[in-house]
Amino acid sequence: MAPSISISITNSNSINIRDFVVNKGHGVKGLAELGLKTLPCQYIHPPQERFDTGTPEAHHNSIPLIDMSRCNDPEVAEAICKAAQKWGFFQIVNHGVPMHVLEDVKDATHRFFGLSADEKKKYSKEQSVTNNVRYGTSFTPACEKALEWKDYLSLLFVSDDEAASQWPPICRNQVMEYMKGSEIIVKKLLEMLMNGLNVKEIDETKESNLMGSKRINLNYYPICPNPDLTVGVGRHSDVSTLTILLQDDIGGLYVRNTETMKWIHVPPVSGSLVVNVGDALQIMSNGKYKSVEHRVSANGIRNRISVPIFVNPKASDIIGPLPEMLQSGEKPLYKHVLYSDYVKHFFRKAHDGKATIEFARA
Ligand SMILES: CC(C)(COP(=O)(O)OP(=O)(O)OC[C@H]1O[C@@H](n2cnc3c(N)ncnc32)[C@H](O)[C@@H]1OP(=O)(O)O)[C@@H](O)C(=O)NCCC(=O)NCCSC(=O)/C=C/c1ccc(O)c(O)c1
Ligand SMILES: O=C(O)CCC(=O)C(=O)O
């Protein structure tokens, strides 16, 4: 754990950063709003984890942009399966989620984070009436040597009734519309990806393994005084099956090119959704589809938001390579694991690149 030291904010005020941000519920947004001139030491990441955002390489040769308006065209399905193998990431346009739904959920995200610290803290781990609604900051502050410059609200969807009664009223309708509005495209993408593995029928078990649960995070990355010294989100891969991410027009998401190992920027495209393969799909496809490392920079100019929908197996599902992957004698790269064990393993450590999947290595 990083040392809990006090730093001087102004000549007269001295505050304990972790206590203020994490325990008192001000988040990194509250810290940013104090008007800091320099980054508190708790947020300084080692040089090898910092961003070199100026490299031209990062802005060329980005992930594929796929038009879903001809989604019954085999060429579109092929482009999606190829992107899932090579990049683990792609962007989609003409995906069928109405533009006003995307705009509304972005506005709702700004509204939630605009609430007072006391209001937001009602949804913190300590105060939330349910484990399925959690407001927090960084990723796992208790395990991190350096904190991440990000606050979040994480909503695990259990039922319409639970969402209606427990999700914060200031954003729940817009989040729900976004989640429901993306269901058709999520199903379509998973069908195409399964087809690419020669899985022709998605039975009840497969449907649960592929999309039995959903978690939506509202991410808030405030303006940062020294963005070059810290990270918005550290290197990680998602533990989902698929992630559908809405980002605003600011940029800052970087994806690892697994051939060159260089970081590639994912440029904001108006009206698009970023889609990425998560660890659960890498495991089920026995490594054919890649869950690729990604990270987010902090920035010194504007407050950025993003809204990922993590489409996951059910917590009680046991996942492993699909039988179809092993029919021709291919060796299983992964063992069978209880999905909730896998997610708990992910949540109980700091972000550590591609290390999580070792938990399921055969
Ligand atoms: C995963 C479980 C089983 C956890 O159940 P729960 O009863 O809450 O277990 P728990 O033992 O209390 O929680 C384990 C720890 O996880 C951490 N944790 C729990 N929820 C969250 C959360 N939403 N965000 C961060 N950490 C969390 C905490 O550290 C918990 O410990 P504690 O601080 O409560 O002591 C439950 O939520 C579930 O059924 N989930 C369904 C599947 C699911 O949620 N999958 C996850 C997909 S998320 C995904 O793919 C990526 C997420 C991500 C990536 C980068 C980020 O920077 C980021 O913030 C988040
Ligand atoms: O903010 C982003 O663009 C990506 C966030 C992310 O990777 C995550 O929440 O898992």
Ligand SMILES: [Fe+2]
């Ligand atoms: Fe992610």
